[in-house]
Amino acid sequence: MMNSCAVAELTQQINDKISAIRRMLELRTVAKDQDKRNILLKLGRDIIAINGLLDNFEMQVHQQRDMLKCLKELEGFFQEDLRDGQHLKDNMPPHMPRKGMQTVNGVLTQSKQVESQQPQQQNPPKNPHRNQIREMKFITTEEFESVPQYMKGRVTYNQLNAAVQSINTAVTEKYTILQQPAKNMSNAARKLYQRFKDEETKDTKGQFFVVEADIREFTQLKVDKRFHAMLNMLRHCQRLRELRGGGLTRYLML
Known part of the structure; x- marks a missing residue:
């Protein structure tokens, strides 16, 4: 130059x-x-x-003219990326984690608040992999757009991911109880534990699943027509699959 x-x-x-x-x-x-x-x-x-x-x-x-033209094009791309970034910042989906936030039982909570609410464990678990509970991944905008309109109805992107968050809450609560030592359980927890074990089959071995009773027990999500419509959308997006038997429908995490 x-x-x-x-x-x-x-x-x-x-x-x-x-x-x-x-x-x-x-x-x-x-x-x-x-x-x-x-x-x-x-x-x-x-x-x-x-x-x-x-x-x-x-x-x-x-050469100087060509370089100036390239620099102006780069400036345009930079300004466009800057606008996209600002739009993403101003329109962050409510289910997305933020700085200083932490997801506990499917709910976004302040990290310091979480630390104060969680009791200190005196002894670490003998098997660290035992506590790894599988949760459903949130739906991306591309996946949501791929859902047929007749299946979506009036369900919005944020409502669908709120349902994902509630299902994850139910999964976490259920398998937290299943992983507790029996001597530490309350009477209510023992009854839930027994129900969970009765609902298991040979086909659910090693799988994480919930039933409608778990949704009612651990979340505020209404189990109605809209809920079942959202389950159809989640099946379409390959987030879960149904397993029927014994008068129950089990929703297995994928």
């Missing part, structure tokens, strides 16, 4: 060459002897040199 000093220097050289040519032409009439002819030959070479400088100058100007 040529700076202003280089351009000024090149311009001065061209002006100097032109001035020299002008003086030589004025002396052309006196170019009778061999010495004067040699000077004229030198003028020819200088003209060729000037043409080369002008070509180089023109090429540099074109």
Whole structure:
């Protein structure tokens, strides 16, 4: 890239060459002897040199114009990304975690508040993998748009992900009870534990699932027509599958 000093220097050289040519032409009439002819030959070479400088100058100007055009395009892309980022910041979906927030039982909570509410464990679990409860991933906007309109009805993107959050709450609460030592359970927890075990089959072994009773027990989500419509959408997005048997419909996490 040529700076202003280089351009000024090149311009001065061209002006100097032109001035020299002008003086030589004025002396052309006196170019009778061999010495004067040699000077004229030198003028020819200088003209060729000037043409080369002008070509180089023109090429540099074109390069600078192309570079300026590219920089303006990059600036446009940057401004567009900046606007998209600001739009995402101003329209953050309510189910998305934020800085300083933590998801507990499917609910966004302040991290410090979570730490104060969670009791300190005296002894770490013997098997750290035992407490890993599988939860359903939230639906992306692309997946939501892929759901047929007849299946969506009036369900919005945020409502569907709120249902995902509630199902995750039920899964977490259920399997937290199943993973507790029996001696630490209350009578209510023992009854739930027994119901959970009775609902298991050989096909659910190693799987995480909930039934409608779990949704009613652990969440405020209404088990109605809209709920079942959202379950159809979640099946379409491959978040869960149904397993029927014994008069129950089990919703297995995928």
